[in-house]
Amino acid sequence: MIGVDLVAAAVLAFALYFRRHRRRDLVVAFLGINVGVLAVATVLGTAEVALGLGLGLFGVLSIIRLRSSEISQREVAYYFSALAIGLIAGLPHTDLTLPIGLIVLILAVLYIADHPRLLSTSASQLVRLDRAVADPTELRAELERRLGVRVTAVSVQELNLVNETTLVDVRYTATGCPVPVEPTLSLLDLQAVPR
Known part of the structure; x- marks a missing residue:
C-alpha cells in the first residue's frame, strides 16, 4: 500500500494538479501531507490505536493547513484528496481491493471534476x-x-x-x-x- 500511495500521490500532485495549475508550492504541500498522513496512519494502525484518533488527526491537520494560508476551493479538494489517500493507504487492510479502488476513485473524480473542458465557459x-x-x-x-x-x-x-x-x-x-x-x-x- 505504501507503493500504491506514492504512485497515487505523484499522479495527484504532478499529473493532475501541477500539469493543470502550475503552482509548485502546493505540489510540495500535497506530497508532504500525503506521506506524513501515510506514516502516521501506518504507525497508528500497527499500534492498535482507535480509528477515531486517526480521523481526529485528519481533522487537526486539515484545520492547521487551511487556516495557514488562503487557498481556493479547488486546492482544498486536492488537499483533502491527498489527506484521504494517505489515510486510506496507511490504515491496515486485510483485502487490498477496496482501498486501491477508493484511491483510484478519488483520482478519477479529480481528473473529471477539474478537467479544463468541464464547465469551461x-x-x-x-x-x-x-x-x-x-x-x-x-x-x-x-x-x-x-x-x-x-x-x-x-x-x-x-x-x-x-x-x-x-x-x-x-x-x-x-x-x-x-x-x-x-x-x-x-x-x-x-x-x-x-x-
Whole structure:
C-alpha cells in the first residue's frame, strides 16, 4: 500500500494538479501531507490505536493547513484528496481491493471534476469598479456592459462610498465571442482569481 500511495500521490500532485495549475508550492504541500498522513496512519494502525484518533488527526491537520494560508476551493479538494489517500493507504487492510479502488476513485473524480473542458465557459473574476454601485440590477448591467459577458452571479465584497469604488466577485459565462469592451475598462482594477 505504501507503493500504491506514492504512485497515487505523484499522479495527484504532478499529473493532475501541477500539469493543470502550475503552482509548485502546493505540489510540495500535497506530497508532504500525503506521506506524513501515510506514516502516521501506518504507525497508528500497527499500534492498535482507535480509528477515531486517526480521523481526529485528519481533522487537526486539515484545520492547521487551511487556516495557514488562503487557498481556493479547488486546492482544498486536492488537499483533502491527498489527506484521504494517505489515510486510506496507511490504515491496515486485510483485502487490498477496496482501498486501491477508493484511491483510484478519488483520482478519477479529480481528473473529471477539474478537467479544463468541464464547465469551461464558466469563469469568475474579482473586479474593482471605479465607482460605487449599490443597486444590484445596475451593478449587474454595468459589469455586463464593461466586461462583455453574461453575468450569472455577483457578490459585493466591498462598497467604498468614500473612494467611490466597488469590489465585486463576478461569476460569468464566457461565450467564446465576447462583446467588444469599451475603453472605460482601463479604469477597472481587474484581479484574476483562480477558481
